[in-house]
Amino acid sequence: SLHAEGFSLINETYPESLWVPQPAAIKRSSNKLLQTLIAKKIGFAIPETIFSTDPVAIEGLRERVGDIVMKPLGRPFASINGLPSWFFATVIPATQTMNYEGLGLTPMIFQQLIHKLFDLRVTVIGNRVFGCKIVSDQVDWRTAQSKPETLYTPFELDKEIAEMCLLMNQQLGLNFGAYDFAYSNEGEQVFLEVNPNGQWGFVEEKTGLPLSNA
Numbered sequence: 001s002l003h004a005e006g007f008s009l010i011n012e013t014y015p016e017s018l019w020v021p022q023p024a025a026i027k028r029s030s031n032k033l034l035q036t037l038i039a040k041k042i043g044f045a046i047p048e049t050i051f052s053t054d055p056v057a058i059e060g061l062r063e064r065v066g067d068i069v070m071k072p073l074g075r076p077f078a079s080i081n082g083l084p085s086w087f088f089a090t091v092i093p094a095t096q097t098m099n100y101e102g103l104g105l106t107p108m109i110f111q112q113l114i115h116k117l118f119d120l121r122v123t124v125i126g127n128r129v130f131g132c133k134i135v136s137d138q139v140d141w142r143t144a145q146s147k148p149e150t151l152y153t154p155f156e157l158d159k160e161i162a163e164m165c166l167l168m169n170q171q172l173g174l175n176f177g178a179y180d181f182a183y184s185n186e187g188e189q190v191f192l193e194v195n196p197n198g199q200w201g202f203v204e205e206k207t208g209l210p211l212s213n214a
């Protein structure tokens with residue numbers, strides 16, 4: 001495809017340049033299944049998660065954990081009727097009957113809903129780690145990212161969590177990563193995902209954290 005050819009060209013044109021991160025590493029580490037496996041191996045707390053098109057498996061997850069979240073496995077956007085559309089995390093209550101029509105076309109991520117006090121965006125740049133507390137009434141805070149009621153403040157991370165983020169970056173071959181955690185009602189920092197090419201400017205703007213100097 002044109003996208004794949006362009007990616008290959010960019011990736012190989014400047015092999016000695018400093019990439020943040022390196023394009024091949026972005027592509028590899030964007031794999032949500034790989035992220036989940038590495039996060040579990042490292043020791044992050046993670047929600048019970050399945051990648052599936054199987055209604056029986058999905059209903060089994062719902063019976064075990066109750067409310068779940070559905071997320072896209074690949075890119076979180078698509079063109080619908082010529083217009084770009086974003087797909088955010090969608091809550092499926094335990095009481096809701098699911099319609100599985102069309103699910104067989106592509107796997108989706110189905111994940112235990114973490115009842116949270118707030119979200120954490122952890123930005124790793126090189127060997128520096130910055131924590132940002134995000135208070136929002138949305139399951140996926142990105143749907144309210146620019147709303148005035150969404151609050152952003154610096155957050156001092158546990159040393160263990162910071163070191164685990166650095167280790168995960170190392171295992172993914174990244175020198176940058178934007179990590180999302182849910183801070184649960186029980187006080188546990190639960191890993192959700194890492195974006196190897198995530199936004200960070202809004203964190204600096206909202207909190208004053210010196211990310212651009214890192």
